[in-house]
Amino acid sequence: MLDDQKKLSKSPKVEIYQFINALGDEGISAVLPVVGLTQNSGEATSQLAGTAVFKQDKLQYMFDEDDTKYYLFVMDKIKGGLLVVNKTQNSSNAGNFTLDIDSNKTYVKPVYSKGKLSFEISIKTKTTLGEIDDNKIKFTSQSEIEKLEKQAQTVLKQNVERVIKAVQSGYDIDIFGFGLKVKQDMPELWKKIKPDWDDLFKNVQVKANAEVRIKHAGLLSNPIMMGD
Template identity: 30%
Template sequence: EGLDEVFDAMERHHQFRTTAKLVIARGHSAKEVLSVLTPIDKISARQIIQMLKFSELAWGETSNIDIWRTVRDIAVSQRNPVMTGVAIEGDPRKGKRQENVQSSVPDARIKLDGLALFKNDRLVRWVDGPTARGMMWVLERIQHTNLTVPWEGKKEAIGYRTTRSKTKVKAKIKNGRPSISIHIIAEGELSESRIPINLADTSLLFRLEKELERSAKEDVTKAIKAAQREKTDVFGFGAAVHRAAPRLWKKIEKEWHDRYFPELDVTVTTDMHIRRTRMWDKPY
């Protein structure tokens, strides 16, 4: 039925807080998710809030948003909302029992599970893993995340953890057609090397940076293509076009999501910098 009626009641009534965090139950009902007893917090909703906070901070594949921001995204034509999914891992029936919190390995636990893409107030698609991370790169919601790159024929040979990042989104107009350029700058450190390489070699670090740039660009490209297939601008590209050409935006606003956004030319560039290799230059 969509979310309009739900949010109208929440926004209108003075006893609701629009700063409340928002997630979407995935694979189970919201009631079932909230019925699972969790070992850390007695109230499962509090555990979800903590998971959202630390997942966005440390992993970069989830979005910690509230009701107010979601209502704003639905209300304007320049952006559609993105929300984090929450699912139950294990047996939901056993998760309601007190024994669930008395075991080191519970029968059921709550986990964050992907991103829900919305078009207006309706869910149209789920994205997971690197595609979800690509969404967060474009939305500039990446604080820390982990990337792995292959090296010398070995998959996930080198691990890299970002410490800071910046995303710049610009719109350009040519012959009455908008286009978007995305530039991502990130700094970080090597977190793991599963092969024996000399990290004191600056030329090798330069090659690693190029591999990391390719990996990040691939994630972002997947995310953009996924949103374009569903004809939903969750990135706010419409807002960038509005800033660059207000008169053009007035002409294309009503057809933005269904006509212009799916065919939008998007250019992605990345600069990934390795600032530290931690304690060792040469693995044992």
């Protein structure tokens, strides 16, 4: 199931050794995919449905498929899936549209300045246009494409920061491996902050920057309209 869905980005693919390593590692908490049941032609069928988060070896909470996608963005484990932009998510007059994620690269950088630790996340995503419900947009100019890209960038940035903030404020569990990144990049600093990392993690500032590019947009003079 995990192999079949990896391009949908609905659950993390975690090997047993990765889970065991995370249980014993510093600066990161273990996660597993969630399996649920759904009705298919009157029969109960299993399906992947989000992420289970552990603190040490105890299950603490689970989050859904949508939040899992943004978690995977942070972890640089996005292999595909959809980036959906709704009217309620952006301030422009454009309608709803969907982008198919072709590739992604995420960089997480710890920054220590004036005695304060923070993190910068850079996300670079290449997509193709899937569906759109605004027939006023004809893609006859690059400016129309850039308008959609900016809206998608805003939505991606806001959702990544939202998921991180929700984890920080709700639990003292570093599922993103921020502490591990400090340990790898700044080992001397990690030695000092390791005993207090659970508390520090809850308040550390994280800033995300997203760059979304829509590929082959020039071929989409007649985009697929939602409802077709």
